[in-house]
Amino acid sequence: MVPFHEVFVGSRCNLQCRQCAARASGVAGRSKSELIAAMSAFTEPREGVLLSGGEPLIRSDIIELIQAARELGFPRIRLRTNGTPLADPRFLHHLLSAGCQHFEIKLFAGEPRFHDRISGVSGSLEQTWAGIELLRRAVIPGRRDQQPFVGILIPLREDNVTILPETILALVALRPDRIVLSWEIATESVSRTLPAIRNAVNLALLNRTWMLTENIPLCLMKDLEVHVAELYLPPRTSHEQVTQCRRCVFREFCPGIPSRSLKTRLSQEIKPVSTSVHLEAIRSLVRGRRIRHENGYEADGEAG
Amino acid sequence: MTPPFLNCCSGQETEVLMAALTVTLVSFNAEGHFSLANGYLKAYVHEDRSLRHRVDLDLVDFAVENHDARQALFYLSHRMPRVLGLSCYCWNMEVNLELARIYKAVAPASLIVLGGPEVGPIAERYLRDNYAVDLVVRGEGEATFRELLRHLAAGEGALEEIHGISYRRDGTVISTPDRPPIADLDEIPSPYLTGVLAPRDRVTYVETSRGCPYRCAYCYEGRHFPGVRLFSERRIQREIETVVRTPGVRSFHLVDSVFNLNKERLRRLARLISEVNQTGAQILTVEILADLVDEETTELLRLANVASVETGPQTVHADTLALMRRPHRADAFARGVRLLREAGIEVLCDLIIGLPGDNFFRFAQSIREVMELRPTTLVFSILHVLPGTDLYEDPPHYGLRFDARAPHLVIDTDTFPFAEIDRAVLMSIPVAKEYNVRLD
Numbered sequence: 001m002v003p004f005h006e007v008f009v010g011s012r013c014n015l016q017c018r019q020c021a022a023r024a025s026g027v028a029g030r031s032k033s034e035l036i037a038a039m040s041a042f043t044e045p046r047e048g049v050l051l052s053g054g055e056p057l058i059r060s061d062i063i064e065l066i067q068a069a070r071e072l073g074f075p076r077i078r079l080r081t082n083g084t085p086l087a088d089p090r091f092l093h094h095l096l097s098a099g100c101q102h103f104e105i106k107l108f109a110g111e112p113r114f115h116d117r118i119s120g121v122s123g124s125l126e127q128t129w130a131g132i133e134l135l136r137r138a139v140i141p142g143r144r145d146q147q148p149f150v151g152i153l154i155p156l157r158e159d160n161v162t163i164l165p166e167t168i169l170a171l172v173a174l175r176p177d178r179i180v181l182s183w184e185i186a187t188e189s190v191s192r193t194l195p196a197i198r199n200a201v202n203l204a205l206l207n208r209t210w211m212l213t214e215n216i217p218l219c220l221m222k223d224l225e226v227h228v229a230e231l232y233l234p235p236r237t238s239h240e241q242v243t244q245c246r247r248c249v250f251r252e253f254c255p256g257i258p259s260r261s262l263k264t265r266l267s268q269e270i271k272p273v274s275t276s277v278h279l280e281a282i283r284s285l286v287r288g289r290r291i292r293h294e295n296g297y298e299a300d301g302e303a304g
Numbered sequence: 305m306t307p308p309f310l311n312c313c314s315g316q317e318t319e320v321l322m323a324a325l326t327v328t329l330v331s332f333n334a335e336g337h338f339s340l341a342n343g344y345l346k347a348y349v350h351e352d353r354s355l356r357h358r359v360d361l362d363l364v365d366f367a368v369e370n371h372d373a374r375q376a377l378f379y380l381s382h383r384m385p386r387v388l389g390l391s392c393y394c395w396n397m398e399v400n401l402e403l404a405r406i407y408k409a410v411a412p413a414s415l416i417v418l419g420g421p422e423v424g425p426i427a428e429r430y431l432r433d434n435y436a437v438d439l440v441v442r443g444e445g446e447a448t449f450r451e452l453l454r455h456l457a458a459g460e461g462a463l464e465e466i467h468g469i470s471y472r473r474d475g476t477v478i479s480t481p482d483r484p485p486i487a488d489l490d491e492i493p494s495p496y497l498t499g500v501l502a503p504r505d506r507v508t509y510v511e512t513s514r515g516c517p518y519r520c521a522y523c524y525e526g527r528h529f530p531g532v533r534l535f536s537e538r539r540i541q542r543e544i545e546t547v548v549r550t551p552g553v554r555s556f557h558l559v560d561s562v563f564n565l566n567k568e569r570l571r572r573l574a575r576l577i578s579e580v581n582q583t584g585a586q587i588l589t590v591e592i593l594a595d596l597v598d599e600e601t602t603e604l605l606r607l608a609n610v611a612s613v614e615t616g617p618q619t620v621h622a623d624t625l626a627l628m629r630r631p632h633r634a635d636a637f638a639r640g641v642r643l644l645r646e647a648g649i650e651v652l653c654d655l656i657i658g659l660p661g662d663n664f665f666r667f668a669q670s671i672r673e674v675m676e677l678r679p680t681t682l683v684f685s686i687l688h689v690l691p692g693t694d695l696y697e698d699p700p701h702y703g704l705r706f707d708a709r710a711p712h713l714v715i716d717t718d719t720f721p722f723a724e725i726d727r728a729v730l731m732s733i734p735v736a737k738e739y740n741v742r743l744d
Contacts, residue, residue, distance in 0.1 A: 001668075001671055001672060001675060001735050001738070001739075002675065002735075002738050002739050045678060047678075070743060074743075075742040075743045076738075076741070076742050076743070077743075099743050101741050101742075101743070102738070102741065140741070146741055147741075148741065149734070149737050149738050149741050151734075177733070177734040177737055177738070178734040178738075205726070205727065205730060208730060209730070210730045210731050210733065210734050226664050226665070226668075226724070226727050226731070231665075231668070232668065232672070278663075278664075278665055281663055281664075281665035281666050281669070282665050284665070284666070284669050285665045285666075285668050285669045285672065
């Protein structure tokens with residue numbers, strides 16, 4: 001629920017994930033001064049900044065960027081990372097000391113044969129896992145009673161959705177603060193995978209871990225609406241509504257589906273909702289969402 | 305883990321005669337804390353010269369998170385007190401009852417006495433359901449407990465003449481008439497000034513008043529102690545003087561249901577604290593109504609060296625607040641939080657999960673709106689339907705179901721089903737952390 005301003009730091013990455021263009025040999029990305037300027041452009045109040053990539057932690061100036069964010073007055077600095085660099089305890093200590101206390105760690109599965117196949121780098125899950133374990137044991141320097149925030153982001157794809165329950169069970173044992181399932185499948189039917197998603201949500205709740213879903217419209221999350229991330233913060237990427245949405249009671253505030261999914265099966269699976277007991281309460285909740293992206297994509301929640 | 309803490313600093317025990325009535329008051333607290341309530345009881349008993357030599361009373365504090373009944377029993381088994389008193393709140397009731405049960409097995413002739421807000425309003429139920437419990441002190445405990453010890457140690461009066469107790473006789477539970485609260489709070493000797501309690505950094509509480517002018521449906525204080533009774537300013541001054549002069553004490557807390565209720569009193573107290581507090585000790589927490597905060601209030605709080613304040617709103621929804629009878633003016637509240645923040649005073653905003661009238665999305669809206677006020681810290685708690693509150697007394701009126709056993713968590717309401725309450729609790733944990741983990 002805390003709004004973070006997102007800054008893309010460059011597309012270089014130490015993994016070689018399928019369907020992702022980011023590579024170690026990728027464009028170095030933007031200079032430090034460009035990034036500081038981008039962070040400076042955000043107006044007050046600066047609640048939080050999220051550094052994303054590529055893999056932000058392979059930048060040699062990442063500590064300086066975090067320090068710059070801190071000097072700019074961001075009270076919360078978050079990294080979206082594949083987590084492999086966090087397996088180095090000394091580096092992790094530097095990050096925490098510099099002021100980065102929020103982490104969103106992206107992984108595909110809890111088993112190496114799935115995760116490493118998608119990430120394209122053998123042994124990457126082992127490193128990511130070690131990074132998460134270190135984070136869960138870490139305390140914030142100077143604050144012995146506070147630990148960093150550790151969120152997990154699982155991009156849902158056709159090659160990891162079948163083992164989602166196993167992934168959740170492995171992850172909840174690490175006690176992350178939150179798990180987000182992000183729909184990124186271009187070819188798979190969301191309706192067919194919904195039982196696995198529902199099962200994953202229930203497994204997480206049973207193990208006392210909060211879970212959100214991303215990029216899955218409200219109509220497909222019937223009875224699980226409280227887990228729809230877009231109700232609390234506007235979507236991270238642009239979304240659009242489709243023809244069926246015109247007949248849906250959620251149309252005034254549901255962002256629809258990711259624009260990149262318009263030509264996929266997801267757009268055909270939209271089922272208008274005719275009634276909801278939560279309509280008024282959701283309307284009031286959504287009215288105040290706010291976040292601003294660096295690329296100018298802005299959603300302040302005043303939809304409809 | 306903090307070891308159990310014995311509050312035996314008075315030295316008065318040395319005068320106790322061999323045949324004295326042995327009394328131990330046990331309290332399971334948040335880790336590192338000590339019981340101010342038991343300190344009051346001991347100070348009040350010791351003030352009675354006729355009891356001072358007849359009663360050997362000690363206090364022992366355990367951490368509810370880390371210590372258990374068997375550790376307490378280990379202590380008690382050495383001392384074998386004739387009277388075991390347990391300080392009861394919704395969050396330590398389970399361990400208290402366990403201790404009562406096993407101590408009764410070890411010392412069948414002992415008298416086990418419960419007191420505190422958890423047991424007072426439903427004393428008869430606790431006596432009926434727990435045969436190890438012999439007697440419950442209802443309401444404010446100092447005068448009642450002292451009279452009970454007079455009866456036990458000196459044979460004064462009959463048990464049935466002591467107002468404010470419930471007890472079992474021949475299998476029947478008997479309750480004597482209620483005892484009115486002590487009108488003049490200064491009548492209760494200060495546990496700090498009498499040496500009963502030794503102040504310690506971060507965990508010392510100085511009480512400035514009792515009672516509350518409001519009558520929120522979920523709160524015990526306003527319903528049972530309507531109106532506000534004040535400790536005298538002279539007494540407060542002397543207590544704070546003692547606390548801040550204690551080596552190592554750099555901070556303490558104030559206990560006052562609404563510290564900023566009366567501006568004139570706030571002016572006097574702020575000046576008084578500022579004059580006395582020569583060491584610059586911080587006041588860590590005090591409860592206020594943010595709605596009543598203006599520029600002068602923040603100046604006065606700064607003058608008193610208040611580092612942080614705790615305030616509502618519990619929910620942002622006017623209809624729920626009206627049902628709960630909680631005073632709230634949204635604009636004034638927002639302004640108050642802003643003024644406090646700008647004055648450099650930390651603001652803790654509380655929200656309750658599961659209030660009748662709310663639901664999951666309304667709770668989420670409360671979070672969002674309170675976040676926008678940018679308090680220092682968000683504090684979430686699930687509704688505890690406390691004995692003696694309006695919610696406890698008339699749950700059908702509020703469409704409410706709750707666990708009859710302490711800590712009396714709400715189960716569901718007509719508007720907030722269990723599955724939603726459970727999800728709201730699970731959501732609130734990461735949201736609180738995401739918000740509260742921040743750079744200075």
